[in-house]
Amino acid sequence: MEYFIELFLSGLTRGSIYALIALGYTMVYGIIGLINFAHGDIYMIGAFTSFIVATVLSIYGFPMLSIIVLAGLAAAVWASAYGYTIEKLAYRPLRHAPRLSPLISAIGMSIFLQNYVLLAQTSDFLPFPELIPEFDFIEPYAHVVGSAEIVILITTALAMILLTLVIKFTRMGKAMRATSQDRMMAMLTGINVDRVISTTFIIGSTLAALGGLLIASHIGQINFYIGFIAGIKAFTAAVLGGIGSIPGAVLGGFVLGLTESFATGYVSSDYEDVFAFSLLVLILIFKPSGILGRAEIQKV
Amino acid sequence: MISLEEFKRSFKVALWFMFLTFPLLVIKVNPIERTVLWKWENMAFVGIGAFILSVLIRAFFIQKERSRNSSKNKRRFGYIGDEPLVQFILREPKYLYPLSGGVLIFALLFPALFDTYQTNIMTTALMYVVLGLGLNIVVGLAGLLDLGYVAFYLVGAYSYALLNYHFDIGFWMALPIGAMLAALFGIVLGFPVLRLRGDYLAIVTLGFGEIIRLVMENWNAFSHGPSGISNIPRPGFFGMDLSLDSAILYIYYLVVALVIITIFVVNRLQDSRLGRAWIALREDEIACQAMGIDKTKTKLTAFALGATWAGLVGVIFAAKTTFINPASFTFLESAIILSIVVLGGMGSILGVIFGALVLILLPEYLRVFSEYRMLAFGGILVVMMVFRPQGLIANVRRTYQFKKSTKGGDS
Known part of the structure; x- marks a missing residue:
């Protein structure tokens, strides 16, 4: 039973990270219908930026709390700056191109970013400073749950609530929903669609950077390649929940996280990634619209 | 040919890229020895590179706009008439066969050379x-x-x-x-x-x-x-x-x-x-x-x-x-x-x-x-x-071409 709870909690933790990244995929897909392949690499850049800032600050002897705040801020700022720039350089010129063109461009961007970080930094795994302290009250349960896991769960929940509020109640959120329903109509009602798309990329990138910071400080090491696998898995989560649907991305993230956690715990840990990929292939084959998604009707 | 306004914009682009690449390119930390290496020269490279590239791209677009406005029948590099040179060669067996033969002979002799x-x-x-x-x-x-x-x-x-x-x-x-x-x-x-x-x-x-x-x-x-x-x-x-x-x-x-x-x-x-x-x-x-x-x-x-x-x-x-x-x-x-x-x-x-x-x-x-x-x-x-989404050597779909007969009015 204890093993079950441990697996369940670690599944939730994984799942919440997947959900954070999946939100970026799903929002971008909902608005411009593009699988932003480079999204996983934005997450990696977020993790790297926070790693650099946190390490520099800890070398210069800043207090722990300020390090957490500054590293988080830096990760969010730079990840969203990258997200914004990528959209402008690689996707905006292709908005009216055939469907495959922006996807190929996104794949290129992903490869570019990976190698950029590889060349600028290093190909080795880097030890990430432990940012989340061990709480005292968790001591008696330390064998099933770590304080990092609790922090991750709470932060993700807060981020998701905030996002829902933004999308439901702010002007920008309304504009986003309008754009995703019908871009042309939104333009005609005076919505600056370019700005909405940029904002979507910025929000998505911030969430991914948050995920990057949390998971990196939980696992304790980062590398230029973490974005690729995480990106694919988050995409799986987004598709699982129904791409384009925000609650779907969260649900998909948790389902994927739990599946992976139990599969590696009870079956075999060698095939961890195979489970995720197989799940992706199976959903796409049998229910491409996902759990909460609407089936796309093709009109002629 | 490029206005000052354009230069200003390129300058802003360069600044933005310097900001963008700042943590990843400039700061190199060694978490084990706990040392920080500041590589400010990278920032300078990025700034200069982004500026030059941006100016070049702007110049390219201005040039393109201008050539579109001016006469259309100007000879372009690598073109014969309206047709790219490559397509022309592919269409004419007179040029295609000797050329591909030459390439083949080169390929066969390659190990000897x-x-x-x-x-x-x-x-x-x-x-x-x-x-x-x-x-x-x-x-x-x-x-x-x-x-x-x-x-x-x-x-x-x-x-x-x-x-x-x-x-x-x-x-x-x-x-x-x-x-x-x-x-x-x-x-x-x-x-x-x-x-x-x-x-x-x-x-x-x-x-x-x-x-x-x-x-x-x-x-x-x-x-x-x-x-x-x-x-x-x-x-x-x-x-x-x-x-x-x-x-x-x-x-x-x-x-x-x-x-x-x-x-x-x-x-x-x-x-x-x-x-x-x-x-x-x-x-x-x-x-x-x-x-x-x-x-x-x-x-x-x-x-x-x-x-x-x-x-x-x-x-x-x-x-x-x-x-x-x-x-x-x-x-x-x-x-x-x-x-x-x-x-x-x-x-x-x-x-x-x-x-x-x-x-x-x-x-x-x-x-x-x-x-x-x-x-x-x-x-x-x-x-x-x-x-250039069509690639360096674009594929041209086979089309039938009607050549107007030189003697007009014969039907």
């Missing part, structure tokens, strides 16, 4: 030509973005390696078996994903490619895991044992022959009923079905035929390197092949050949830049899509 090392590199490049042409069937002609192409390459390589290891099957037997197994995998992969639309298809094929590689990495009993299979024999020459040098030479000619066969087959396929069905499917699926084309069969043959070439090259790859492991078949390999197709021009045979030679040979000879290879490949995909 250069040393073994160069021949080896050329062999690799030509293998990528075949891979590119194979992927071109799937991506360029049928319009199915396959990101897991390397899986079929893996199937070919492993089928030779394992068949040889367990049953002592020779290269020439393995060649058709590897090709057929790859084609079979193509159909197995193609069948369930037929219903999917373009971008989903890309992700599923990527997933398949990764699954196959991961299985090979972990299923030790079957594939020997990450340590791979070594001592794969080179192809035999009528039972003779060849020395290393002559084996390299032999494989080179083998690959040249394969390239010629591939070009011939793909060229014929393109104009066949099937090839036209692929192109129609790429352009509009629904219209295509309405015309009575069997979508399932057409897509599956595209997958199977594309996979066949990957399987063939896989077998040759295993024979050439005599050692294979799953690390040679990562997603990056698929990405390289895709870059070849995209750079050369999707659907264009000449373009793909050109793309493969440029992308594989250039990094070999510019050793200084070889670490920037993958960076460049990623960049190429983006730049090509944004500025």
